[in-house]
Amino acid sequence: MASGSAPAVWIVLGTRPEAIKLAPLVVRMRQEGRLRPVVVSTGQHVTPVRQALAAFGLAADVEIALDRSEGSQAELAARLIPRLDGELVGAPPAAVVVQGDTATALIGALVAFWRRTTLVHLEAGLRSGDLTRPFPEEANRRLVAQVAQLHLAPTPLAAANLAAEGITGPRVLVTGNTIVDAVHLIVRRSPAGADPAPLAGRRRLILVTTHRRESWGEPMRRIVTAVRTLARTHADVEVVFPVHPNGALHHDIHAALDGQERVRVTDPLDYPELLRLLERAELVLSDSGGILEEAVTLDTPALVLRDVTERAEAIDAGYAQLTGTDTDRIVRAADLLLARGGSPAATGCRTNPFGDGRAAARAEQAIAWILGRAERPAPLSSSTPAAGSAVPGGVPAATNAVPAVPGGGAAVPDSGAVGPRGEAVPAAPLGGARVAGSSRRAAALAGQRVAVARDA
Numbered sequence: 001m002a003s004g005s006a007p008a009v010w011i012v013l014g015t016r017p018e019a020i021k022l023a024p025l026v027v028r029m030r031q032e033g034r035l036r037p038v039v040v041s042t043g044q045h046v047t048p049v050r051q052a053l054a055a056f057g058l059a060a061d062v063e064i065a066l067d068r069s070e071g072s073q074a075e076l077a078a079r080l081i082p083r084l085d086g087e088l089v090g091a092p093p094a095a096v097v098v099q100g101d102t103a104t105a106l107i108g109a110l111v112a113f114w115r116r117t118t119l120v121h122l123e124a125g126l127r128s129g130d131l132t133r134p135f136p137e138e139a140n141r142r143l144v145a146q147v148a149q150l151h152l153a154p155t156p157l158a159a160a161n162l163a164a165e166g167i168t169g170p171r172v173l174v175t176g177n178t179i180v181d182a183v184h185l186i187v188r189r190s191p192a193g194a195d196p197a198p199l200a201g202r203r204r205l206i207l208v209t210t211h212r213r214e215s216w217g218e219p220m221r222r223i224v225t226a227v228r229t230l231a232r233t234h235a236d237v238e239v240v241f242p243v244h245p246n247g248a249l250h251h252d253i254h255a256a257l258d259g260q261e262r263v264r265v266t267d268p269l270d271y272p273e274l275l276r277l278l279e280r281a282e283l284v285l286s287d288s289g290g291i292l293e294e295a296v297t298l299d300t301p302a303l304v305l306r307d308v309t310e311r312a313e314a315i316d317a318g319y320a321q322l323t324g325t326d327t328d329r330i331v332r333a334a335d336l337l338l339a340r341g342g343s344p345a346a347t348g349c350r351t352n353p354f355g356d357g358r359a360a361a362r363a364e365q366a367i368a369w370i371l372g373r374a375e376r377p378a379p380l381s382s383s384t385p386a387a388g389s390a391v392p393g394g395v396p397a398a399t400n401a402v403p404a405v406p407g408g409g410a411a412v413p414d415s416g417a418v419g420p421r422g423e424a425v426p427a428a429p430l431g432g433a434r435v436a437g438s439s440r441r442a443a444a445l446a447g448q449r450v451a452v453a454r455d456a
Contacts, residue, residue, distance in 0.1 A: 007094035098144060109143070109148065124145060126154070134310075154177035179293040190276075219325035231261065241263065
């Protein structure tokens with residue numbers, strides 16, 4: 001079908017993570033030709049979005065320029081709502097796609113709802129169970145769920161979260177997470193290039209990132225104390241810490257770590273550079289959900305610098321541990337992993353809980369379906385996870401139960417999956433396991449989970 005006859009679908013994004021996770025969908029829509037993607041950049045974070053899209057060979061079709069002085073959520077909403085509404089009225093799309101839980105996602109969802117435009121929520125159903133963590137993202141994604149017509153859940157657990165809120169039926173589809181698609185696309189298209197962080201001798205790399213509002217202030221000071229401790233006590237380790245552009249974070253981290261031997265605080269890295277570091281890292285410490293998903297896809301163990309997580313699948317599968325921001329807990333967990341040298345503590349393969357690299361294909365077909373231009377796609381198949389499936393609130397529970405997939409029908413094994421470098425990954429029978437990657441280090445986390453109780 002010629003793209004000229006295809007209905008326009010807005011892809012609304014305003015932050016680097018949104019650009020990264022929506023780029024594979026744009027690529028897929030252009031390949032199929034039955035939908036015409038219109039990339040709308042809201043101006044929330046201008047330069048990071050341009051850089052992230054460029055990594056995939058993309059650019060915004062509409063770029064909204066906002067006059068912002070203070071950077072608050074209220075200011076962003078006040079400036080963006082009338083601009084986005086005006087753009088939508090001027091060239092109405094058949095559907096609007098928002099991703100995740102940012103201010104841009106919420107504003108885009110509200111504008112689409114007010115104008116009675118079909119709204120698609122990519123990465124629907126993530127829940128921490130706590131409106132204050134992450135703040136305000138937990139509220140944002142719950143609000144978007146109330147007005148969306150199509151909910152593209154990345155995992156069965158996310159779909160189960162939606163079902164618990166009364167959102168069920170064929171308009172909920174488990175697609176997998178497009179971050180897996182994004183990693184595959186970048187790893188395949190990026191040449192070896194210059195090393196963004198060459199290491200001296202045989203040093204091992206720890207990558208650290210942190211940006212969440214709940215990490216600001218005293219929690220951040222505890223994190224940087226843990227980083228200093230690890231650098232001092234492990235002579236063969238080098239830490240690379242790309243700093244979020246937020247001014248307060250930038251100042252605090254530089255003040256605490258500048259001059260610390262074998263710790264490098266850097267500006268934000270381009271996405272291909274970040275993935276190269278993440279792939280090489282012995283360990284990653286982060287409060288970022290996207291980094292956690294990327295670490296799983298690249299088979300790098302992760303310590304989650306939060307007390308709760310909406311991505312409990314990574315904990316359950318043994319790829320990650322919750323440590324919170326307690327200095328001693330972070331150091332103890334990192335010491336154990338570094339002592340093992342990245343060697344598995346147990347044998348066997350693991351399934352990437354975030355998907356098989358074909359989430360964008362399912363999402364594109366689902367959007368075409370809701371617009372009457374395709375059959376509804378089959379959901380991502382799932383096999384029984386390891387013990388420790390999550391319960392609401394992000395706290396692991398000892399159970400082997402597999403959450404039901406609302407509207408998903410019977411799951412069947414996918415075939416033809418590939419790893420991030422294009423290697424064939426055979427499909428596994430239900431109840432079996434496979435992994436997109438070597439799984440050489442993920443099992444090192446088995447038996448090391450750090451129980452972090454939620455605050456009262």
